[in-house]
Amino acid sequence: MLNTAAALDAVDRSLLDALQKDGRATVGELAERVSLSTSPCWRRVRQLEESGVISGYHAHLDRHRVGYGVLGFVQLGLHNHTADTTAAFEREVLALPQVLSCHNLSGRYDYQIELVAPDLETFAEYLRTRIRNLPGVREISTSFSLKEVKRTVALPVDLA
Structure with a gap:
């Protein structure tokens, strides 16, 4: 489990940046953006969600x-x-x-x-x-x- 910002590596930070820019990106699209294969990418996103670093997804309304x-x-x-x-x-x-x-x-x-x-x-x-x-x-x-x-x-x- 991730508990601090120090536990986030460069790939985690890239994933977080990509998800903040496009929360609807598929795992395949995310994996391509951060240069990972799909399974490790999915595991990292899931770990970020479970640790509370990613607290949810939403649509931004005008x-x-x-x-x-x-x-x-x-x-x-x-x-x-x-x-x-x-x-x-x-x-x-x-x-x-x-x-x-x-x-x-x-x-x-x-x-x-x-x-x-x-x-x-x-x-x-x-x-x-x-x-x-x-x-x-x-x-x-x-x-x-x-x-x-x-x-x-x-x-x-x-x-x-």
């Missing part, structure tokens, strides 16, 4: 074409930081499909949520009715994306 014209970043301060409050907050955030990401932060705010909505009116209503009512929320500050310059979920696999 939010505009799906109907989400607004992307906002909501910074939240909580009343307190007890285990019960933060657990309740995080549990409810996990259940909100409009939340693309949620990060526990250092600094002034406790959390930042990346949130999508079809339009500003819907975003504002969602903020008032759902986000403001999350457990422990004391303070909210919102910024909107005016232009998305870069978005990726692909990680750089070359640590050099």
Whole structure:
């Protein structure tokens, strides 16, 4: 089993890079790209999946074409930081499909949520009715994306 980045060799990193670029590539196509035969390639991909290095596969959707014209970043301060409050907050955030990401932060705010909505009116209503009512929320500050310059979920696999 792979436990650390140090356990990844050059072939593993090449496989990861290839899969991030094309998650639908067949094992045969991957094997060709990394100069392996099919069976060893399949075993390596399976080992990367089993070790959790590859945590899943997905289709990347264009939010505009799906109907989400607004992307906002909501910074939240909580009343307190007890285990019960933060657990309740995080549990409810996990259940909100409009939340693309949620990060526990250092600094002034406790959390930042990346949130999508079809339009500003819907975003504002969602903020008032759902986000403001999350457990422990004391303070909210919102910024909107005016232009998305870069978005990726692909990680750089070359640590050099």
